[in-house]
Amino acid sequence: MSRKHYLINPTWQCPNHCTYCWVEQTVRKRELFDAEHRPLQDWVNAIHRDKVELVDIAGGEPLLWGFVPELIAACPKTSFGLSTNGLCTEEIGRLCGSRLPNLVSTNISYHPEQARQDRTWRRSVLLLKHSGFTVHSNIVDYRQNLEVSETTRTWLLDRNIPCVVSPYESMDMLGEQLEQGLCCQGGVNHLTIAPDGSAWPCLTTLRSPFWEQACLGNWLDDTIDLSRKKQPCHLDCVDYYVLTEQHSSGDMWGIEARPCEAAL
Numbered sequence: 001m002s003r004k005h006y007l008i009n010p011t012w013q014c015p016n017h018c019t020y021c022w023v024e025q026t027v028r029k030r031e032l033f034d035a036e037h038r039p040l041q042d043w044v045n046a047i048h049r050d051k052v053e054l055v056d057i058a059g060g061e062p063l064l065w066g067f068v069p070e071l072i073a074a075c076p077k078t079s080f081g082l083s084t085n086g087l088c089t090e091e092i093g094r095l096c097g098s099r100l101p102n103l104v105s106t107n108i109s110y111h112p113e114q115a116r117q118d119r120t121w122r123r124s125v126l127l128l129k130h131s132g133f134t135v136h137s138n139i140v141d142y143r144q145n146l147e148v149s150e151t152t153r154t155w156l157l158d159r160n161i162p163c164v165v166s167p168y169e170s171m172d173m174l175g176e177q178l179e180q181g182l183c184c185q186g187g188v189n190h191l192t193i194a195p196d197g198s199a200w201p202c203l204t205t206l207r208s209p210f211w212e213q214a215c216l217g218n219w220l221d222d223t224i225d226l227s228r229k230k231q232p233c234h235l236d237c238v239d240y241y242v243l244t245e246q247h248s249s250g251d252m253w254g255i256e257a258r259p260c261e262a263a264l
Helices: 040-050 068-074 089-096 112-130 145-158 171-175 203-207 238-246
Strands: 005-008 054-057 079-084 103-108 135-141 163-167 198-200
Touching: 040 068, 068 079, 068 089, 089 112, 103 112, 112 135, 112 145, 135 145, 145 163, 198 203, 203 238
Parallel strands: 005 054, 054 079, 079 103, 103 135, 135 163
Antiparallel strands: none
């Protein structure tokens, strides 16, 4: 059986407001954006309760939450990944001052629309690398942004820092129901979790116009109901149609989406 790999978003807040950001296009337009932030101990308790093997911390900008090092330190048996834009320099400094052997991956996303802050971003990259963290960069690809990012990509490669290309797709496509039905491990070995603990089987269901019906309950309150998960799913699945074909990391959440007839 695949390991439990959860994506937690402890805050939707972000110092950037990139025009292509899925949070800007979806969550910010819903009441979900203003949902309460849950305290650190709620997250610690849930991770211990479910014995989650791998947790990715994202958002929003997760370092604005203020408790990332404390969460990682409180769950030493869980491996963590962190996705940050590298602009919260005070929190980057706190992170680098921590001893966190279970922080196994640190992704510093590069967004071309933040290019005016490149010096800050590069300082954060080097500080994390020199502090011994495993660092890589996710370079956003949206409407030819790669041309703008080429200087940064060269800078990373010159310093032996791996980078991957991350295609950002339009959210408009998620309103369409496709003929092909998919089955997956979303909700079983993967959850995508909002700041208030609300949980979805995957990012696609959270981003879609059907997000309210697709919510499985509240993970922090231990009220997940897998009978709410629709299967087969007829959404334009990002994990199946985009990541496996276009993203350098492939099926990075371990959703294992495939046509239902192939899953039998």
